[in-house]
Amino acid sequence: MKPNRSPKMIFLFLALTLIMAIGVTVFFMTRPVHRAENVVERFYLHEQQGEFSDSWELLHSQMKEKFTKGHYIQDRAHVFMNHFGVDTFEFSIGNVSKLDQWTMEKGAKSLEGVYHTKVVQTYKGKYGHFQLHQDVYVTEEKGEWRILWDYNK
Numbered sequence: 764m765k766p767n768r769s770p771k772m773i774f775l776f777l778a779l780t781l782i783m784a785i786g787v788t789v790f791f792m793t794r795p796v797h798r799a800e801n802v803v804e805r806f807y808l809h810e811q812q813g814e815f816s817d818s819w820e821l822l823h824s825q826m827k828e829k830f831t832k833g834h835y836i837q838d839r840a841h842v843f844m845n846h847f848g849v850d851t852f853e854f855s856i857g858n859v860s861k862l863d864q865w866t867m868e869k870g871a872k873s874l875e876g877v878y879h880t881k882v883v884q885t886y887k888g889k890y891g892h893f894q895l896h897q898d899v900y901v902t903e904e905k906g907e908w909r910i911l912w913d914y915n916k
Contacts, residue, residue, distance in 0.1 A: 799878035799901040800859045802908040807854045807882060815839045823902065823909035825867050848889030857881040865900060868914035877902045877911075
């Protein structure tokens with residue numbers, strides 16, 4: 764004898780399963796690690812497309828103190844595109860890990876809740892194929908996730 768499964772029960776089961784799947788997805792997508800990785804990806808997608816004005820906007824205020832927006836745009840385009848003889852590049856983002864505290868450079872304000880990853884940019888240009896490896900740091904500033912680079916040493 765088969766158990767009686769009404770269409771309402773099946774629909775209820777499917778609806779609850781869908782709600783749980785959405786909840787789990789939202790939970791993992793809003794985790795700080797994911798948000799940190801997301802801003803790194805957005806930053807390098809802008810850089811990849813030569814949208815240096817947009818990538819500059821994703822920099823932390825401590826980074827923006829190092830150079831004006833105009834100088835950043837000019838330098839990035841000049842050095843990375845003109846000197847390397849490339850139009851674009853590929854990139855990969857490593858695992859993201861949380862640091863309790865981190866300082867961008869000696870004398871800078873110590874930051875809490877910083878996330879670290881390694882980014883590898885792969886260029887294919889007139890000087891051959893080469894890779895640039897960079898440690899990238901991300902923290903939240905005024906409700907927005909922002910990029911930092913290491914200037915220690």
